[in-house]
Amino acid sequence: MRRSPRVVFLAAALVAAGCSFVTEFWTFDDDTPVVAFGRPENYERSPFGAVLAVRRVPTPEGDATLVAVSAGPGSAAETYRWSVGDRLETDRHVASICSPISARVDERDPTDETTCDDSGTGAALLWLAAAAGLGTDPCDEGVLVVGQPNAGRNALGETVSYGRIAVYCAATDRTVGTYRQRSATEHLGRALADWPGGDRPLVAIGADNAVWLAPVDRLIAPGDWTPVWASPRADPAFGSALAAGRAAGGGWLAVGASHLVARSGDSWLAIVRDTNPDPATAAYEVVACREDAGPTPLGGGLAAADLDGDGNDELLAQGAAGILVFDGAGLAARGTAVATCDLEPGPAVLSCPADAGDDVECSAEFGAAIAAGDLDADGASELLVGDPGATVAGAARAGAVHVFVRDGTGWRRAAALRDAVPEAGARLGAALAVGPVRGRSEPFVGSPGSGEVFVFYCSGLPGDAPNAPGLGETCRPE
Amino acid sequence: MQRIAFPGLALLPLLAALSAAPARSDEASGGDPAVAAAIEAARQHAREGERLYGQGAYAEAAQEFLLANQSRPSSAFVFNVGLCFLQAGDGPSAVRYLRRYVEMEPNAPDRAAVEERVHEIEAAMQAAPPPPPDGAPPATIVITRETAEETRRQFKSSVNVETEPAGASVFVEDRSGAVVAQGVSPMTASLSEGEYVLRIEHADFATERRPIVVEPNVVYVYVFRLGQDEFYGMLRVVANVAGARIFVDVHERGAATPTPWQGPVPVGEHRVWVELEGYETVERTVTVETSRPAELRVELERVDWGELELLTNVDGATYAIDDGPGGTLAFGRWGEGVAGAIATLPAGRHRVTVTAEGMKDYSETVEIGRGQRTKLLVRLNPEPSRVSAWVSFGVAAALFAAGGAFGGVALDIHDDVEADRAAGRLDNNDPRLFDGLLWSVGADVAFVAGAALAGLGLYYALRDPLPDSEGRREEPRDFSTIEGWAPPGAPPDEPGAEVIPTLGPTGLGFGLEVRF
Numbered sequence: 001m002r003r004s005p006r007v008v009f010l011a012a013a014l015v016a017a018g019c020s021f022v023t024e025f026w027t028f029d030d031d032t033p034v035v036a037f038g039r040p041e042n043y044e045r046s047p048f049g050a051v052l053a054v055r056r057v058p059t060p061e062g063d064a065t066l067v068a069v070s071a072g073p074g075s076a077a078e079t080y081r082w083s084v085g086d087r088l089e090t091d092r093h094v095a096s097i098c099s100p101i102s103a104r105v106d107e108r109d110p111t112d113e114t115t116c117d118d119s120g121t122g123a124a125l126l127w128l129a130a131a132a133g134l135g136t137d138p139c140d141e142g143v144l145v146v147g148q149p150n151a152g153r154n155a156l157g158e159t160v161s162y163g164r165i166a167v168y169c170a171a172t173d174r175t176v177g178t179y180r181q182r183s184a185t186e187h188l189g190r191a192l193a194d195w196p197g198g199d200r201p202l203v204a205i206g207a208d209n210a211v212w213l214a215p216v217d218r219l220i221a222p223g224d225w226t227p228v229w230a231s232p233r234a235d236p237a238f239g240s241a242l243a244a245g246r247a248a249g250g251g252w253l254a255v256g257a258s259h260l261v262a263r264s265g266d267s268w269l270a271i272v273r274d275t276n277p278d279p280a281t282a283a284y285e286v287v288a289c290r291e292d293a294g295p296t297p298l299g300g301g302l303a304a305a306d307l308d309g310d311g312n313d314e315l316l317a318q319g320a321a322g323i324l325v326f327d328g329a330g331l332a333a334r335g336t337a338v339a340t341c342d343l344e345p346g347p348a349v350l351s352c353p354a355d356a357g358d359d360v361e362c363s364a365e366f367g368a369a370i371a372a373g374d375l376d377a378d379g380a381s382e383l384l385v386g387d388p389g390a391t392v393a394g395a396a397r398a399g400a401v402h403v404f405v406r407d408g409t410g411w412r413r414a415a416a417l418r419d420a421v422p423e424a425g426a427r428l429g430a431a432l433a434v435g436p437v438r439g440r441s442e443p444f445v446g447s448p449g450s451g452e453v454f455v456f457y458c459s460g461l462p463g464d465a466p467n468a469p470g471l472g473e474t475c476r477p478e
Numbered sequence: 479m480q481r482i483a484f485p486g487l488a489l490l491p492l493l494a495a496l497s498a499a500p501a502r503s504d505e506a507s508g509g510d511p512a513v514a515a516a517i518e519a520a521r522q523h524a525r526e527g528e529r530l531y532g533q534g535a536y537a538e539a540a541q542e543f544l545l546a547n548q549s550r551p552s553s554a555f556v557f558n559v560g561l562c563f564l565q566a567g568d569g570p571s572a573v574r575y576l577r578r579y580v581e582m583e584p585n586a587p588d589r590a591a592v593e594e595r596v597h598e599i600e601a602a603m604q605a606a607p608p609p610p611p612d613g614a615p616p617a618t619i620v621i622t623r624e625t626a627e628e629t630r631r632q633f634k635s636s637v638n639v640e641t642e643p644a645g646a647s648v649f650v651e652d653r654s655g656a657v658v659a660q661g662v663s664p665m666t667a668s669l670s671e672g673e674y675v676l677r678i679e680h681a682d683f684a685t686e687r688r689p690i691v692v693e694p695n696v697v698y699v700y701v702f703r704l705g706q707d708e709f710y711g712m713l714r715v716v717a718n719v720a721g722a723r724i725f726v727d728v729h730e731r732g733a734a735t736p737t738p739w740q741g742p743v744p745v746g747e748h749r750v751w752v753e754l755e756g757y758e759t760v761e762r763t764v765t766v767e768t769s770r771p772a773e774l775r776v777e778l779e780r781v782d783w784g785e786l787e788l789l790t791n792v793d794g795a796t797y798a799i800d801d802g803p804g805g806t807l808a809f810g811r812w813g814e815g816v817a818g819a820i821a822t823l824p825a826g827r828h829r830v831t832v833t834a835e836g837m838k839d840y841s842e843t844v845e846i847g848r849g850q851r852t853k854l855l856v857r858l859n860p861e862p863s864r865v866s867a868w869v870s871f872g873v874a875a876a877l878f879a880a881g882g883a884f885g886g887v888a889l890d891i892h893d894d895v896e897a898d899r900a901a902g903r904l905d906n907n908d909p910r911l912f913d914g915l916l917w918s919v920g921a922d923v924a925f926v927a928g929a930a931l932a933g934l935g936l937y938y939a940l941r942d943p944l945p946d947s948e949g950r951r952e953e954p955r956d957f958s959t960i961e962g963w964a965p966p967g968a969p970p971d972e973p974g975a976e977v978i979p980t981l982g983p984t985g986l987g988f989g990l991e992v993r994f
Contacts, residue, residue, distance in 0.1 A: 008932065014881060021888045021918035025911050028895065034905035324932045420898035420908055458902025466902050475902060 027393070031170065033458040033474040034420070037091035039071070039451050040078055047071050047427070047448025048078075053118055054435030054444050055127030057170070061085050064176065065435050066142050066170060067444060069453050070122025073190075077122050077146045079170065082455075083437050088476075097146050097168050101245035115412040119164065120150030126192035126203065127217055138168035139176060145203060147189025152180055163188025163207060167219055177220035185227070186236070187198055191241035197390030199279060204253050204427075206239035211255050211272065213284055228272050228284045230257070238268065245304030245313030247332035250274045253284075256299030266291060267298035269317055271343065276368050287334035289341035294320055304328075305372030305381050308405070314346075316383065318367030323385055324353030348384060350404050350411050358416040360400045369401075373406050373434030373441035376388060376463030377470075380406055384417070386429030392422035399428030399446050403459050415460030417445055426450040440464075517638065520550030521895070524636075527558065528695050530632060536566035540575075550697070553582035554634035554668035558695060565629050569603045569621040583668060587658045590625040631671060635693035639676060640664040640701045646680040663702075670694075678702050710742040711770035713764065715750060719778045722754035722922040723959055729761075740771075752776040754955030755965070756849025780848035784825050784954070787853040788832065794836035795858060796910075800825060807832070820851075822966045832856045832947070840947035850954035858947045870935030874928040881924030888917035 039048035050072040056063050070077045077097040082087050124147035142165070151164040164180040165188070180188070191206030195213070203219060205212040211228040218224035230238035240329025241256030251348075253272040269290045276283035292298040301318035307313065312328030323344035325364035354363030369386035376382070383404040392398035401417035419428055431446030445454045458465055458475035466473050527542030540562035547555035560575035576596050580589055585601045599621045606619040639648045641663035650659035650667050652674055663678070676688040683704035692698070715724050717737040724739050737752065741934070745768050753759035757778040766772045788797055790807050795817060797804040805819050812818035825848040825942045831841040837858035846852055870909035891914035898904040957963045 010878075014878070014885065015922050017885065018920075019922055021885070022915060022922060024892065025888070025895075025915035025918055028899075028904070028906070028908075028911045028914075030906070031903045032906045032908070033899060033902040036907035038907065054932070102533070131959060356486060393575040418903060420895075420901075420903045420905060421910060452907060454905055456902070460902055464902075466900055473899065 006415070031474055033320065033456070033476070035090060035455040035457070036447075036452045037455075038453075040093055040096065040444035046451050047387075047430075048451040049446030049453045050075075050430055050448035051077075051122060051125050052431040052433040052444055052446045052453065053125035053127050053144070054082075054433040055129060055142065056436045057127065057129045059084060059141045059171075059384035061087075063436070064142065065437050066127055066144070066362045067091075067433075067435065068097075068125040068127060068144050068146075068455075069446070070125055070146075071448060071451070072118050073120035073123040075122040076116060077125055077144065077168075079144060079168070080168075088436060088438060089189055092444075094170065095168065095173050097144065097166065098148075112153045114153050115332045116148075118150060118153070119148040120187075120189075121146060121148045121166070123147040123149045123190045124192040124206070128194060128203070140169055141171035142169075143176075143219075144168040144170065145192055147192055147205070148178075149187035149190040149207075151178075151189075155240065162186035162444060163190070165189045165192075165205060165219065179214075179220045181255040185212070188212065191240055191242045193244045193253065195244035195251060196246060198243070198299050199250075199282075202244075204242050204244060204255075206242050206255070208236035209238045211242065211253070213253075215420065226282070226284060228253075228255070228286070230255075230270070230286075238270070241299055241302050243302035243304045243315065243317075245315060245328055245331065246306070247312040247328050249332050249335065250282075251313070252287075252315070252328075252331045252334075254299070254302050254304070254317065255286075256302050256317070258297030258300040258318075266293045267300070268292075268341070269299040269343065270436045271315070271334060273331075275333055275335055275337055277335075285337040287336060288331065290345075292320060298324075301367045301370045301386070303370035303372060305383070306384070307372070307381060309380075316370045316372070317345075318370065319345070319349075322349045322371060323367050323383070323471035324349060326351055348410050350383060350384075350413075352387060353413055358400070358418055359422075360387075360402075360416050360418060361391040361394040363387055363391070363397070365389035366402075369432040369446075370430055371434045371443065373443065374435075375403065375441050375443065375459040376461040376468075377440055378463055382406075382414075382459070382461065383411065384432050384445075386432045386445070387418075387450075388427035388430035390429070391420050392428075395422035395424040395426075397425050397427055397449065399426055399430065399447065399449070401429040401432065401443065401456075403461060405461065417443060417454070417459060419447070419450075419454070426452075428454065480708040496988070499968045508748050510653075515747040517697060518554070519801075520546040520555070520636070520903055522546075523549060524555065524558075524695055524697055527562070528630070528633070531562060531626070533722035534626070536562045536626075537568070540566070540571070550636065550638075550666075551814060552666050552668060553579050553586075553637040554636040554666075554695075557634045557668060561629050561632060564599065564622050565624075565626055567619065567621060569599045569619060572621065573599050579668075585659075587652075588669070588670065588831050589658070623669040628672060634668045634670055635692050635694060635698060637667045637669050637674075637690070637692065638664065638697070638699040639667070639678070640699065641680070642701070642703045643679060646678050646683070646702070646704060649679070651675045651677060676700060678704065680704050696803040708876050711745045711766035711768045712740065713743045713748065713750075713766050714738070714740040714771060714773040715752065715776065717754070717776045717778055719754055719757060719958075722752050722757070722776070722778055725753070737776075750774055752778065754778055754958050756780055778910065782825050782848055782853065783822055784846035784848055785851040785957075786821045786828070786830065786844060786846060787818065787851055788821065788830065788856065789816050789853065790832055790856040790858055791815060791817070792834040792837055793817045795832055795837070797821075798831045798833070800829050801831070804831075807969055829879070830854060832949075834856060834858050836860055838944075838947040840949050842949050842951070842952065845954075847954045849957050851957060851960055854949055855950040856949040856953070859945050862942050862944050864939060867935045867938035870931045870938055874931035874935055877924045877928030877931060881921045881928055884917050884924055888914050888921055891917060893932075 048071045049069055051070045053068040064084045065082040067080040068077050068083050074397050075427045077095040081092050081094050088440055090177040092332050098121040128143040146166045149163040152162055153159055164178050166178045167176050169176045185207040186395040188207040189205055191203040195202040195204050201216045202213045203216055209230045212225045214225045238257040243254040245252050270286040271288035272284050273287045274282045275285045298319050299317045303316040304313040306313045312332050314328040315326035317324045325348045327346045331470040367385050368388055368389040371384045372381045374381050385402045388399040389397050390400045392400050404411040404414040405414040426447045427449035428447040429445055430448050433444040434441050435444055443456050511828035523546030540559045543555045543559045556575055557579040560572050563571035573596050577593055580592055602621045603619055644663050646663045648661050648663050648665050649657050652658050671694045672692055674690050676690055678686040686702055715737055722737045724735050727748050743766050745766050747765050750762050750764055757780055760776045762774055762923040764772050764774045789801045789812055793809045795807045807817040807819050809817050823846045825846050827843050828847050829843050833839045838861050840856050844852055844854055891910050895904055895910050
């Protein structure tokens with residue numbers, strides 16, 4: 001009996017220790033270097049995280065970082081406000097565009113009874129910082145453009161359009177309008193890009209065999225859009241991937257056709273520029289192109305970033321050898337429509353090393369998503385290359401994101417973003433975005449296989465690692 | 479051995495032995511000077527006769543014995559004269575005096591032997607040749623072949639027995655108890671060398687027996703002053719405790735009488751024991767005189783120890799005294815279903831603890847009185863079952879073990895998670911966080927449940943719905959009031975019967991003590 005107090009004391013100590021663990025485990029999710037958030041409740045569609053869009057927009061409270069996530073065509077676009085000013089709100093859910101899935105798309109188009117599900121909502125997402133002139137409602141705190149490439153059938157099953165975009169105003173939390181293009185092009189809205197170059201900011205909207213260029217203030221003003229048609233050799237794959245870069249002379253628009261000549265396996269990459277020397281009018285044409293044969297798509301993943309600091313964004317494109325880097329200045333020099341494809345990438349090719357480290361084995365999908373951003377706040381952009389097919393720690397197609405840093409004239413893989421507990425088929429890295437969060441660039445990585453989006457506050461770079469100068473254990477913005 | 483404390487008749491002999499050694503004849507003859515002178519003269523002649531005999535002057539020695547006989551007639555002197563003539567070779571004289579002896583002692587045990595000897599002497603004389611006619615000296619006749627010393631050893635002694643008053647019957651017994659001489663005092667007996675017993679009987683006085691040793695040719699005088707009884711005095715013995723037993727002169731069981739007691743005892747010193755169960759025995763010496771009664775006051779003090787009679791209901795139960803060794807309580811003489819033992823303890827307070835397997839202990843402090851027996855009756859009640867407690871403790875231990883295991887798993891997960899967090903790759907949706915939470919919660923639940931069960935076990939261990947063992951103490955009893963009480967170490971009574979002489983104020987008696 002005399003041992004009973006010892007037993008009680010021991011039990012209490014163990015409980016205390018256990019409680020400590022409980023507390024730690026309980027609070028870990030608020031104190032992790034990686035924040036993962038999954039689809040909201042009632043979101044039954046997978047793969048959530050297949051499409052990502054992150055943008056910083058000015059608000060009266062300060063700059064806000066807005067995040068939009070979808071699972072690709074046929075899924076609602078979920079919007080989140082990650083931070084506002086100095087306040088971190090993380091995955092604060094704001095709205096679900098076209099949710100529930102069965103809701104009508106737009107009551108203003110009674111003839112279109114296509115449901116969100118059927119309309120292909122979420123195929124592409126694009127945040128715009130401001131969209132003045134959209135109807136009567138001011139919406140200058142961020143606009144989300146949602147591609148609905150399958151919209152356009154009425155109650156009779158007749159095709160009344162070939163795709164559509166919906167415009168959502170974050171400030172008013174409502175869809176301010178839709179636009180559909182009655183033309184020969186189908187699947188309008190399967191890709192979106194913000195083309196800030198030129199006299200008027202444009203939104204490039206991908207469709208089958210065409211890219212429509214819409215002024216931001218005329219997104220829901222039919223008749224003001226300009227089409228860019230593919231060459232006769234192109235096929236409906238043209239317009240499935242877009243990337244716009246800032247460069248002298250109005251910038252450039254890269255259009256991917258990763259499955260050019262459908263089912264042939266060849267791919268085609270085109271550069272679109274304004275070929276009209278008259279600044280008053282524009283004539284957008286393909287000024288450069290490259291055609292690759294073989295099973296590896298060219299331009300399946302596209303991104304634009306000024307890697308050399310000359311003010312011209314380079315084009316980063318997925319290719320058979322890795323990530324092809326096309327010099328932005330060279331692209332800006334193109335001003336005439338081309339008859340032959342002679343576009344050549346620069347000497348720097350970012351390839352997946354045989355021994356990537358971190359238990360990551362590269363796959364053919366290396367480069368399926370590409371993004372750039374200054375993760376470690378050293379003033380130079382790093383490149384993030386998604387490989388959703390990578391095998392991580394033995395987990396097939398768990399996916400990973402490789403972080404490349406400038407190494408002299410080339411690039412060196414410096415780190416990998418991966419799930420601590422890789423899940424086979426998670427396909428992490430299928431979508432990538434870099435968004436500002438309280439002054440630092442943070443990578444948002446889609447993991448559609450697991451239906452999650454990961455935010456890696458710690459990229460693993462020396463300046464972006466736990467306990468790096470200015471960072472705490474979790475690299476989370478303080 | 480029982481003592482006859484007061485013989486019915488007391489003998490107060492006044493003895494004066496007159497032998498070859500000088501003696502006062504006036505004392506030996508009751509103060510009659512003539513008798514004393516006669517005895518003294520006889521003694522002197524007898525001694526002279528023996529001296530002459532030793533020198534070979536046998537005829538002269540015979541003359542001295544004849545003078546002694548004249549002074550104090552005695553068949554012993556006559557017999558000795560015969561022997562002197564025998565050694566002198568004077569057969570006719572020897573025959574004459576020996577026959578004279580037989581005439582004087584017709585009942586003498588050696589009469590036949592003496593007569594046989596006379597015949598032998600006469601036969602020797604008849605066989606002798608006739609005396610020569612020419613006046614020549616006659617031939618020597620051999621009438622005895624004994625040496626002078628051998629003959630001297632056959633001298634008889636004169637044993638004179640006088641009594642006051644006279645007229646007592648005197649019996650002389652040899653070693654075999656046979657009466658070799660008898661008469662009425664005063665009397666004289668002729669005795670050969672040897673050991674004898676004088677027995678004096680008188681109808682009005684106590685019989686006296688006196689062993690004597692007789693040497694050859696000695697004049698003995700024994701004077702007995704006969705008495706009717708001993709002298710008595712009164713003795714009173716008083717003790718401070720009623721019922722104490724008194725022993726006078728013989729301290730043996732059965733010879734006691736309770737105090738206070740008063741009664742006659744012979745005058746003189748007496749040893750007195752006073753005792754009582756539970757008290758120290760007191761031994762005193764008291765002198766009793768005839769002139770005034772003697773009183774002996776005795777203060778009995780209790781012994782400095784007592785007894786504890788411990789009874790319980792469990793055979794084989796053990797007891798401890800003052801946390802020291804005690805003994806075992808067993809069924810037996812305490813009745814059916816009662817186990818008991820008696821412990822001898824120093825007087826004072828003692829802590830008594832009774833234990834038995836599966837029963838609750840019982841302890842009590844008992845005051846042991848001096849010379850008293852204290853009875854403590856203890857009912858041991860069973861202890862409650864501790865199975866539930868042990869089961870609870872067992873399950874609690876299992877839960878603690880499980881908690882430890884769960885905690886270990888949680889710790890491993892925690893380490894992994896920490897490593898990944900340090901590497902910057904831990905996400906908030908990491909399934910290990912939930913797993914770790916579950917394991918740690920599970921560990922806590924196990925610990926809490928274990929602690930709860932340990933507490934429950936403790937409760938079960940401490941819970942006791944059964945009554946405690948109980949005890950009852952009876953009033954102490956003095957040893958003297960306990961029937962059959964015997965002191966520690968006393969030999970057990972043996973079955974049998976014994977005739978015990980008892981002493982009472984009215985005299986001697988006998989009691990029959992039967993033991994089973």
